Amino acid sequence: MSGVKPEQIRNFCIIAHIDHGKSTLADRLLELTGLVESTEGRPQLLDDMDLERERGITIKAHAVTMDYQRPDGNKYVLNLIDTPGHVDFNYEVSRSLAACEGAVLLVDASQGVEAQTIANVYLALEYDLTIVPVINKMDLESARPDEVRLQIVDLIGCEPEEVLEISAKDGTGVPELIEAVVDTVPAPLTLLDDPLQLLIFDSIFDNYRGAIAYIRVVSGILKPGMNVFFHSTGGKYLVDEVGLLKLDRFAAKQLVSGEVGYIITGSKNVGETRVGDTIGDVANPLPEPLSGYREPKPMVYSGLFPADTDDYESLKDAMAKLKLNDASLQYEPETSGALGFGFRSGFLGLLHLEIVQERLEREYDLNLVCTVPNVKYRITMLSGEVLYIDNPAHLPPQPNIDTVEEPIVNAQIVTPPDFIGPIMQLSTERRGIYDNTEYLDPRRAVLHYKMPLAEIIYDFYDRLKSLSRGYASLDYEHSGWEITTMVKLDILLNGEVIDALSVLVHADKAYAWGRRVVDKLSKIIPRQMFEVAIQAAIHSHIIARATVRAMRKNVLAKCYGGDVTRKRKLLEKQKEGKKRMKMLGHVEVPQEAFLAILKSD
Amino acid sequence: MNEFALYIHYPFCIKRCHYCGFASAVYNRSQAVNYHKALLKEIAIQSRQQPWQDGTLRSIYFGGGTPSLMSSEAIIELLNVIRKSFTYPPEIEVTIEANPGASDRKRFNAFRKAGINRLSIGAQSFNDDELKLLGRIHSAKDIYTAVKKASSAGFNNISLDLIYGIPGQTVKSFLISVHRALDLNIQHLSTYALTIEEKTRFAQMINYGTLSQPDSDLAAEQYLELCKIMKQAGFYHYELTNFARPDYQSQHNWTYWRRIPYLGVGTAAHSFDGKRRFWNPRNTDQYIRRVNTPENGIEEELLTEYEELEEKVYLSLRTSDGLEMEIAQRISSSEAIEELLTNRFLKSRDNRLFVPEEKWLLLDEIVLKLLSSNKKF
Ligand SMILES: Nc1nc2c(ncn2[C@@H]2O[C@H](COP(=O)(O)OP(=O)(O)OP(=O)(O)O)[C@@H](O)[C@H]2O)c(=O)[nH]1
Ligand code: SF4
Ligand SMILES: [Mg+2]
Numbered sequence: 001m002s003g004v005k006p007e008q009i010r011n012f013c014i015i016a017h018i019d020h021g022k023s024t025l026a027d028r029l030l031e032l033t034g035l036v037e038s039t040e041g042r043p044q045l046l047d048d049m050d051l052e053r054e055r056g057i058t059i060k061a062h063a064v065t066m067d068y069q070r071p072d073g074n075k076y077v078l079n080l081i082d083t084p085g086h087v088d089f090n091y092e093v094s095r096s097l098a099a100c101e102g103a104v105l106l107v108d109a110s111q112g113v114e115a116q117t118i119a120n121v122y123l124a125l126e127y128d129l130t131i132v133p134v135i136n137k138m139d140l141e142s143a144r145p146d147e148v149r150l151q152i153v154d155l156i157g158c159e160p161e162e163v164l165e166i167s168a169k170d171g172t173g174v175p176e177l178i179e180a181v182v183d184t185v186p187a188p189l190t191l192l193d194d195p196l197q198l199l200i201f202d203s204i205f206d207n208y209r210g211a212i213a214y215i216r217v218v219s220g221i222l223k224p225g226m227n228v229f230f231h232s233t234g235g236k237y238l239v240d241e242v243g244l245l246k247l248d249r250f251a252a253k254q255l256v257s258g259e260v261g262y263i264i265t266g267s268k269n270v271g272e273t274r275v276g277d278t279i280g281d282v283a284n285p286l287p288e289p290l291s292g293y294r295e296p297k298p299m300v301y302s303g304l305f306p307a308d309t310d311d312y313e314s315l316k317d318a319m320a321k322l323k324l325n326d327a328s329l330q331y332e333p334e335t336s337g338a339l340g341f342g343f344r345s346g347f348l349g350l351l352h353l354e355i356v357q358e359r360l361e362r363e364y365d366l367n368l369v370c371t372v373p374n375v376k377y378r379i380t381m382l383s384g385e386v387l388y389i390d391n392p393a394h395l396p397p398q399p400n401i402d403t404v405e406e407p408i409v410n411a412q413i414v415t416p417p418d419f420i421g422p423i424m425q426l427s428t429e430r431r432g433i434y435d436n437t438e439y440l441d442p443r444r445a446v447l448h449y450k451m452p453l454a455e456i457i458y459d460f461y462d463r464l465k466s467l468s469r470g471y472a473s474l475d476y477e478h479s480g481w482e483i484t485t486m487v488k489l490d491i492l493l494n495g496e497v498i499d500a501l502s503v504l505v506h507a508d509k510a511y512a513w514g515r516r517v518v519d520k521l522s523k524i525i526p527r528q529m530f531e532v533a534i535q536a537a538i539h540s541h542i543i544a545r546a547t548v549r550a551m552r553k554n555v556l557a558k559c560y561g562g563d564v565t566r567k568r569k570l571l572e573k574q575k576e577g578k579k580r581m582k583m584l585g586h587v588e589v590p591q592e593a594f595l596a597i598l599k600s601d
Numbered sequence: 602m603n604e605f606a607l608y609i610h611y612p613f614c615i616k617r618c619h620y621c622g623f624a625s626a627v628y629n630r631s632q633a634v635n636y637h638k639a640l641l642k643e644i645a646i647q648s649r650q651q652p653w654q655d656g657t658l659r660s661i662y663f664g665g666g667t668p669s670l671m672s673s674e675a676i677i678e679l680l681n682v683i684r685k686s687f688t689y690p691p692e693i694e695v696t697i698e699a700n701p702g703a704s705d706r707k708r709f710n711a712f713r714k715a716g717i718n719r720l721s722i723g724a725q726s727f728n729d730d731e732l733k734l735l736g737r738i739h740s741a742k743d744i745y746t747a748v749k750k751a752s753s754a755g756f757n758n759i760s761l762d763l764i765y766g767i768p769g770q771t772v773k774s775f776l777i778s779v780h781r782a783l784d785l786n787i788q789h790l791s792t793y794a795l796t797i798e799e800k801t802r803f804a805q806m807i808n809y810g811t812l813s814q815p816d817s818d819l820a821a822e823q824y825l826e827l828c829k830i831m832k833q834a835g836f837y838h839y840e841l842t843n844f845a846r847p848d849y850q851s852q853h854n855w856t857y858w859r860r861i862p863y864l865g866v867g868t869a870a871h872s873f874d875g876k877r878r879f880w881n882p883r884n885t886d887q888y889i890r891r892v893n894t895p896e897n898g899i900e901e902e903l904l905t906e907y908e909e910l911e912e913k914v915y916l917s918l919r920t921s922d923g924l925e926m927e928i929a930q931r932i933s934s935s936e937a938i939e940e941l942l943t944n945r946f947l948k949s950r951d952n953r954l955f956v957p958e959e960k961w962l963l964l965d966e967i968v969l970k971l972l973s974s975n976k977k978f
Contacts, residue, residue, distance in 0.1 A: 529946060529966055552821035553962040555841065556796065562608060562857050562871040564912060565878050565902060571915060571972070574965060578973055 004077045006190040006258040010181055011079045011216065012132075013096045015124060016106035017114035017473060018085030021136040023047055025106060025168035025177075026064070026082045032174060033066035033078065035247060047082075063096075063202065063214050063260060065244045068178060076182055079260035081201070085116055087461075087475055088349030090123070095275055097123055099201040099216035099260060102130040102185030104177070105156070109135045109143035109165075113151040113440055115414045115475035121155055130185050131156055132164070134177060139167040151440050188258030196220030196228070196281035198263065199290050203273040205324040210268040213279070214245065216260050218290060220281065223254040227282035228265065231289040235272050236282055237265035275327030297478065298346025299407075300457045301390035302353055303334050303371040303500065304360070305342030307582060307591055311366055312341045318364035319343060322356065329356055334391065338500040338584045339369060344391050347373070350457055369582060369591050372503045375454045378405040378481050392502040395488050398539070405481035407453040410435075413464065415472035417445050422467045430455035431506065450479065454506070489514055489543075491521070492535040496585035500594075514544040517597055524593045527551035532587050603652055604659040606856035607687070609640065609679065610867030611668035612885050615703060619736030619806070620764075622798025624869030624883050625666040636868075636885060637675055639892040641682050643866045646895060648686035652874050653864050658689035660853035662696045663717075669699035673711030680715050694852040696721055696760075702739030704747040709754035719758040719851070720751050721791070727781040728774050731767055736802060741781070748785045758849060760789035765827070766820030767795050768813045775823045776830065783834050788849035791842055792827060794820045794962075821962055828958050841919045841961050858920045860912065877903050907932075915968045923955035929971060937974030941967060 014022040023044035030036045044052075047062070066078045081096040083089075097103065103124045107117055124131055133152045135145050149163045164180060166173030202214040215222075222228075222242050229236045241264040243251040255261045267273060278289035306315045323329050334344040347353040353373060360366050376390040380402045389395055411432070415423055417439075424434065427449050435448035456476065464472050487510050491501035505513045514536030521534045525548050532548040556570055581588040613628040613636075614621075647653055661683065663676075671679075676697075696719040697712055704722075712720075726732050727741040739747075744761075751759055761782045765775045782790060795815045797803050806812035828838060836844035843854060856863050865872045868888045871880040879901035882888045891899070904912065910932045917924040926949065929938055938954070941947040946967050947954050956964055 529944070529963060529970075551817075551963065551966065553794065553817040553824075554966045555794075555962050555964040562863055562865055562873065563869075563880070564857065564873070564916070565871070565880070567915070568908065568911060571911070571965065571968065574969055575973055578969060 006256070007187040008076045009079065009188055009258045010076060010102065010185045011100045011188060011260055012102040012104060012181055012185050013081040013083055013100045014104045014106055015083060015093065015120040016085055017108070017116040020085070020106050020108040020111065021168040022082055022085065022106055025136065025174070026080060028168055028171050028174045029066060029080060029178065030064065032178060033068045035064070035066050063245045065246055065260065070182065078181070086351055087116060088352040090119065093120060094123055095201045097127045097129060099199055100129060101188055102132060102181065104132045104134055104181065106134050106136045107148055107152055109137045109145055109148055110140050112148045112444055113155055113414065114473035115412050116473065118155065118412065118414070119475040132180050132184055133158055133162060134164045134166055136166055136168050138165045138172065139170055147441055147443065151444060154440060191219035191257045192221060194219035195284040195286050196222060197286060197290055198222060198279035200273055200275055200277050200279065203275055203324060205321050209264050211273040211324055213263050213273040215263055215279065217255050217257050219257050221254055221256045222263065228279050229282050229285065230272055230274070231278045231280060232274050233272055235267065237267050240264045240266060273324065298328070298330050299349055299453060300353060300373040300375060301344060301346050302373040303336060303339065303342050304345050304357065305336065305339035305369045307367040307369050308579065309340040314364065315342070315360070315366055318360050318366060322359060326356065328352070336500045338498045339582065346390065369594050371500050371594060372597055373457060374504050375407050375457065377486060377504065392488050392504045393499050395504065403483050404486045406484040406486070408450055408479050408482045409453050409456065409476040410479045411449045411451045411456065411474060411476040413447040413449065413472055413474050415445055415447065415468055416443055419468040419472055420445060420447065423447060423464065423472060426463055426467065427451065430460060452484065487538050490537045491517060492537060493585045493587040494533050498584045500584065510538055511543055518544040518546045520597055521593060522546035522548055524596055525587065525589055528588055603656040604861060605653060605656045606660045606662065606853055606861065606863040607658055607683065608662050608664060608863060608865040608870055610865065610870045611663060611665040611671060612868040613670055614665070614667045615670070615738050617736070619734070619802035620795060620798065622801055623666065626885065628670060632885060635889050639889045640679065640867055643892045644682050644686055647864055647866065652862060658687045658693060659861070660694045660856060662853040664698050667700045667703055668697050669703050669708065673708055676712060677715045694719055696851070696853055698723060699747065700739065701743040701747040702737065704750060706750045706754060709750050709756070713755045719760070720756045721760040721762065722747055724761040724782060725764045727778040731770055731774065734767065734769065735764065745785070759787045760791060760851070761787050762791045762793065764793050764795050765823040766815045768815055772819070772822050772826060776826055779827055779830055788846045789851060790831065790836065790844045793842055794824070824962055825959060838958055839921045841964060858916045859922070860916060877901055911972060914971060918954070918956050918964060918968060923953040926952045926954060929954050932975060933971040934974040937970055941970060
């Protein structure tokens with residue numbers, strides 16, 4: 001180990017609603033502890049994925065170990081885990097929390113407490129973490145610390161004086177914050193003599209080293225050369241390397257109870273280092289794994305297919321690798337008449353789906369098509385058999401079905417009172433059942449709704465944001481199942497049912513959905529050599545139709561003075577364009593069509 | 602005996618037309634003088650190279666730009682050098698492009714005397730509003746005068762160019778232009794659907810929203826009517842854009858479609874030696890410099906076997922020759938060919954494939970179907 005005693009270690013994470021400044025605060029901490037000189041020019045330094053940097057959000061949890069010397073000369077080791085804020089990634093937050101003793105709760109001084117602030121606080125309390133309450137963005141003119149302080153006091157039951165005020169942007173108050181972390185967050189328990197137990201809170205795949213697990217040593221001492229095993233798979237491995245997560249991996253002789261770091265075993269087997277799993281010592285095993293982790297629960301399902309059917313094997317490989325980085329991704333093989341071989345995949349939400357798709361395309365150089373996402377339905381057959389259906393293609397014939405149930409969530413919407421009207425209207429449109437309204441303070445209401453998950457996954461969040469000018473926020477958790485009337489809506493192109501475009505929708509919404517998809521497709525499908533008839537149908541009863549007229553001209557008429565090369569290049573470009581098209585039946589459909597169907601106008 | 606064609610580019614115009622994507626710039630006297638010298642030099646150099654040295658010319662073509670801006674002396678000098686440098690039969694087709702707005706009798710007489718026997722006149726339209734929109738320097742009346750001067754200079758092989766698919770143009774106004782052209786007793790007609798080229802005035806206008814995109818449905822409509830009229834008038838539709846009276850098909854045009862070698866001299870001119878395609882700089886100053894320092898290398902591409910097939914497919918299908926079935930079968934799947942035949946986007950005769958006249962405007966789409974149907978490529 002790094003020669004520190006457990007009482008000098010503080011393991012903490014930063015929790016907050018999305019964009020309240022977690023990653024920016026992490027930057028300041030890295031600077032103040034001297035790990036980096038300055039993050040100028042590369043803000044939100046821990047967000048190291050291209051995708052995170054482009055979108056300005058944290059997608060994966062990031063861990064970093066910092067050395068800190070108090071003004072009195074005492075030295076400490078701070079292990080910080082930065083977590084994502086978006087509701088889709090609550091699971092990532094829960095994993096990080098389990099590896100910590102404390103949580104810095106960050107609340108934006110002008111936004112105040114929002115839906116994920118509340119959700120994350122409950123999680124932190126569940127894991128019994130010490131909360132260090134902080135108001136961030138004090139430099140903003142619109143900061144209203146007095147109100148926000150009261151909201152926080154109400155939420156966690158602390159004293160008003162305990163709430164720190166900082167600006168993560170300019171660094172004001174951050175030194176005091178570090179002091180408060182050292183003072184109030186308890187040191188990890190010293191369980192040096194107990195058998196080894198490691199909690200995997202994250203893992204990445206490295207092309208050279210294989211699976212690398214980020215772990216918290218819960219008890220015992222971890223050294224290279226030990227024989228360890230993974231509880232969930234039983235796989236046994238020799239420990240190659242252990243170390244600390246500075247900005248890069250920093251190998252160490254050992255890691256002891258209370259420390260946070262990484263472990264590299266001989267495991268090249270993708271899928272072995274499961275996030276949430278416990279690693280034990282083969283020589284001195286404990287029978288029970290650590291508890292406290294939730295299994296990641298996919299909320300939405302969609303088919304992922306390679307645009308070029310020849311890429312199936314590459315996709316299979318890429319999914320397996322990505323799964324190691326992303327424990328919440330679940331998938332199984334699926335075959336579609338229209339799209340060929342692919343994977344039915346489960347995601348935490350739509351943002352997660354988009355991110356997985358983008359990462360697969362970018363990091364593994366694939367070109368993908370994803371089908372319209374849906375939730376999972378519980379179907380009771382007349383025979384009494386119960387099925388879970390996450391794929392419209394698997395819906396059993398209607399006459400054999402007794403009931404269909406859909407997942408329901410408890411949704412909390414935090415909003416300034418001004419927007420309550422429109423939000424209620426939106427929620428009713430989305431089949432929400434109103435429960436009650438609480439007031440955090442006169443300027444912050446929490447609306448409680450029961451709502452079908454299916455209604456939230458499309459664009460509910462975007463709509464909510466736009467009708468509240470960005471002020472309202474949403475959090476939800478699964479609360480059970482309710483009986484519903486679903487229909488399978490098919491889309492036909494020139495008379496052929498395109499299975500990849502079929503969706504399960506609520507009976508009352510089928511007509512509107514059909515109309516919308518048909519209109520969208522008629523705009524997205526380019527004119528081709530034939531007229532294309534687009535139809536939406538329920539049980540082969542047509543409910544909407546549109547046509548794309550036949551193309552009449554596509555030729556570069558002029559060949560400039562023998563410039564045949566240009567002509568060939570233009571053709572090749574068109575040929576490339578065709579590759580972005582999928583043949584559905586005999587119709588060429590741009591891949592974007594699948595995503596565009598999801599987006600409301 | 603290896604035949605080849607000779608193309609001479611003249612990259613100057615009086616004013617740039619709004620749709621023009623050709624290698625041309627506004628006429629500049631001193632540049633034109635240097636350019637003329639460079640042309641003479643390039644012809645001399647190339648004539649000593651293979652395959653040209655051992656070949657025989659099958660056609661000569663002066664294109665542009667506006668080659669009819671060249672002085673009669675300049676043309677005569679060029680033709681003299683060509684005569685000295687290459688061998689060719691006496692009845693060889695020699696074409697020059699002429700702008701109705703830059704056509705005087707004296708020059709036409711001189712051209713004819715120098716051995717030019719075919720005139721391609723850039724009429725584009727007989728509607729003055731359309732001509733103005735196109736940014737042409739001439740009016741409909743100028744076309745009549747130009748043709749009259751050409752006939753009286755002794756030209757009896759005259760081709761006109763017309764453009765369709767012009768924003769604002771109607772089927773009717775285009776057909777009027779076609780009839781006017783036929784009234785002039787021409788032997789050949791070339792017709793082009795307007796395409797918006799990058800960096801042209803039109804491209805800019807579309808950007809600003811002052812011009813609408815050419816309407817492909819209108820163009821298709823105009824094209825079908827055009828085909829009817831030309832058939833009635835006794836013209837043969839021998840290539841997608843070209844119609845000719847019997848015996849008046851352009852030999853030079855056929856060079857390109859049949860992949861016969863050709864030597865191009867001048868700015869941006871392209872050459873093809875049967876395997877290799879190479880071309881001159883698009884900028885005239887650069888071109889002149891290049892001719893004077895030939896060691897500076899040229900831009901070229903050596904065609905792969907597949908690219909050669911690809912070329913054969915899209916060039917042959919442009920023409921009334923059609924494509925050898927055997928080549929189509931090598932490059933695409935038999936299902937794709939079958940499907941195109943069934944749906945009448947192709948027809949077959951004597952082991953060759955043809956695009957029916959009424960489907961010719963879908964040529965690129967048809968070719969793409971063929972080219973993308975074979976997984977191997
Ligand atoms: N004015 C001001 N802006 C801040 C402050 N802290 C963060 N920001 C800005 O707030 C935005 C969000 O900051 P991040 O650090 O990315 O927030 P986050 O909580 O990590 O966001 P997610 O990881 O997406 O949940 C960025 O534009 C920051 O520059 C602050 O103290 N003052
Ligand atoms: S005359 Fe021809 S080459 Fe010259 S500018 Fe007009 S279109 Fe271009
Ligand atoms: Mg962040």
